[in-house]
Amino acid sequence: MKKTVTDFLLVENKQLNKDNFQLLLQSPQPFSDIYPGQFINVEIKEATEIFLRRPFSVLDVDYNQQTITLLVKILGRGSKKLTEAIAGQTINAIFPLGKSFTLPDKSDRILLIGGGSGVAPILFLAKICGLNPSNVNVLIGARSASDHIDVSSYLNFGQFFFTTEDGSLGEKGYVTNHPVFCEQLNKFNKIYTCGPDLMMKAIGRTAIKKNIFCEVSLENMMACGFGVCLCCVEDTKTGHKCVCTDGPVFNVNDLKW
Amino acid sequence: MVNLEIKIHELVFKNPVLTASGTCGFGEEIADFMDLSLLGGLVVKGTTLKHREGNAYPRMAETPSGMLNAVGLQNKGVDNFISNIYPRIKDLDTHIIVNVNGSTIDEYVALTERLNELDKIPAIELNISCPNVKEGGMAFGISCVSAEAVVKAVRKVYSKTLIVKLSPNVTNIADIAKAVEGQGADSVSLINTLLAMAVNAETRKPVLSTITGGLSGPAIKPIALRMVWQVYNAVKIPVIGMGGIMNATDAIEFMIAGASAVQVGTAIFIDPTIPVQIIDGIASYMERHKIQSINEIIGSLQC
């Protein structure tokens, strides 16, 4: 699909917990073919301080309703401002951007791991895979129970596992401390992950060591989002690659991890 | 219908709006958003003789009304441009201008010789003002003597329109402009980014891997306007103005201050349709002010 600059209508802005909001955006034009890992670059209207757009992964799409759902976690000024938007407001965004995860085959046994602001593409992937029944396992980490978003509507797409740093929900510790990761990893032949850098690196390095297919979705800082500024580069085995156009999804074997 | 045509040396542009080097890739990256043939011209990403990986990440910092970049001329080199990119873009119905970079005069000359062979490249923009490379780049653009030396050497091997891109990181930009005019430059374009930096107070570390970088965007517009006006008053060759242009009014201000054409840079990151909006906006400004030809606006500042 062609990339466009679109004025979306904010249909709903729902607070999920302290820092996470779910935004439902409706496009005036029909669109198609948006896959997990792809993102949209949102204009944040605020005088002087916020100059550039902010990238957010697609959490869900509804082609009939012409809607895109985002999961926005408050990190700094821009994300905060976006979560203050009210239904009925226009939100300008450039979309669709980036390359998606490589969709797994039916016979694959997959483990999806999300954390922090990286939960959106993981849940989208879980849904897409879960719709074509396959062996889908989802591991989500957060600081504490109150930081986890409610994923009850996703539970029939696969088996879910949780970790919290304080032990208030699921296993105590990081996602890499969960038995499904540290003891049963051999059960899986594909791992997909998005989240904090350190989390993705820990997962990616383990996958490399164990020789398991692993794709990570990087969140490098971006200025344009469509491949012209060359600011978002990741140093890969084949040189600097733009995270916004060559990624954000990369196979760990291509990275210098 | 208003007449938007302008001339830089012998080259006629259908309108005065070009996209700036390093902000529009090779055109293809923004083709989804606009019909490229609407543009007056397109200045492609800074090109060097050899492949360059550019600087390490992080290369970008957002600043109030602007941004810093320290890309460092990442590009695949002129051979790749000629064999892979040029064939794909050469037939676009707009002027394709190549931004030329080197770390030595010999490199500038060798690169220019290669580009001189390309029929569909009617002009080059000699970048003597990149603040993000260790050797060459801005070093050539901050003294009259070195600026003269590069332009003189390149002029000998280049027969088409030669635009020289000036650095704002100098005490008197008009002196540099006069110096390059004296060596046969057909036009000057300005400004490149301003040397700047960003610090992370939490970590006490610089934000950019290179510590310093180049500031662009609306934050630099007043400085750019001032410099365009100073240079316009100092030279006879046409001036191409840029620096923080976000809309048609900004573009018209540059033209009133003396620019024959403008380049749109960082604004493309915010909205890649802005260059076309600017072209339309200039036309409606002219209709509103009953101006027949855009040339009536150039340098029309009434002091």
Ligand SMILES: Cc1cc2nc3c(=O)[nH]c(=O)nc-3n(C[C@H](O)[C@H](O)[C@H](O)COP(=O)(O)OP(=O)(O)OC[C@H]3O[C@@H](n4cnc5c(N)ncnc54)[C@H](O)[C@@H]3O)c2cc1C
């Ligand atoms: C491809 C992609 C997909 C993304 N998807 C989502 C998503 O689905 N949901 C979500 O909540 N967030 C997502 N993010 C991250 C989101 O873009 C940042 O949280 C947001 O840009 C921060 O802006 P801010 O103004 O709130 O923070 P700022 O005030 O700009 O910065 C606050 C802090 O966040 C850091 N930061 C800023 N931008 C980023 C970034 N892009 N990545 C990592 N750290 C950053 C800064 O270094 C600073 O320390 C994604 C990022 C990318 C590149």
Ligand SMILES: Cc1cc2nc3c(=O)[nH]c(=O)nc-3n(C[C@H](O)[C@H](O)[C@H](O)COP(=O)(O)O)c2cc1C
């Ligand atoms: C990310 C980025 C990359 C750039 N790369 C180049 C380049 O390769 N060659 C060049 O002459 N100028 C380069 N520039 C400078 C712009 O062409 C322009 O001179 C400057 O950004 C000021 O205009 P603006 O404020 O409209 O962006 C770059 C600017 C940015 C922001």
Ligand code: FES
């Ligand atoms: S963000 Fe501009 S090239 Fe990737």
